[in-house]
């Protein structure tokens with residue numbers, strides 16, 4: 001049973017992205033020996049991921065606190081070809097007020113300034129989001145480098161990052177070149193990630209591995225390590241556009257690499273599962289795994305984000321159930 005999150009601890013200053021709470025990952029030279037030595041015990045990973053939901057649960061009373069904490073970690077996302085300024089503005093309004101006031105009131109959260117962790121959009125909408133979120137403390141994250149496939153020329157990727165930073169993005173979600181992983185060209189992956197990190201400047205960079213594209217958990221582990229060696233502030237599973245997106249086995253492998261990297265370098269790297277996470281019960285499993293593998297600090301938005309476009313609606317429904325004992329229809333909790 002996991003129960004040590006209290007509603008009293010949610011919101012306020014811990015609710016902001018809090019990037020300056022931990023020193024940035026300062027990177028290290030590419031250590032090819034370490035990369036090649038990485039092994040993954042496939043059956044061990046699958047067993048541990050499969051049994052986690054049964055072994056660990058959050059007590060009913062504590063669930064509301066865990067779900068409120070999850071909201072503070074959501075990168076509230078819209079990444080559709082038909083996005084418009086109006087949709088992004090609606091999303092930003094939701095990020096600033098993610099839960100209905102009557103529910104917040106009933107939960108004793110009315111004055112806590114609860115917000116999502118960030119809003120995540122394409123470059124075209126960075127300025128719109130920055131303007132809509134002004135004064136809220138909520139950072140704007142821009143997907144970049146030819147998201148989602150990452151197959152545009154390298155110099156255009158750097159220009160896209162620079163343009164989003166100029167427009168006010170405080171976080172840049174880059175996609176790696178999957179071919180570098182599939183061909184074992186770790187030097188090329190390291191070099192591109194170094195360039196991305198440099199182009200970001202003070203903006204924090206999340207490295208999207210597109211784990212559904214890179215075939216094996218060993219590749220996931222090695223790509224995680226190389227991106228961290230090259231200075232990624234976060235490692236992120238997916239764009240949401242691959243055939244398979246965030247999963248618990250992939251999460252376990254990435255968290256173990258974050259732990260190994262911290263043990264070797266002292267730097268704390270964040271984790272962002274993304275794609276297909278739309279149910280409150282699923283997010284609890286990710287939170288439990290974060291806490292078990294990396295400890296309590298990794299439940300906070302400076303080290304944990306959840307990339308999701310529709311999760312918030314289900315969390316709000318669960319909170320309503322917690323308060324009233326009834327479920328309402330999804331359309332009463334529309335996002336965007």
Ligand SMILES: O=C[C@H](O)COP(=O)(O)O
Pocket residue numbers: 077079120238239240241274275276277278307308309310311
């Ligand atoms: O990074 C975020 C993902 O693109 C969102 O995916 P989703 O629409 O499946 O929640």
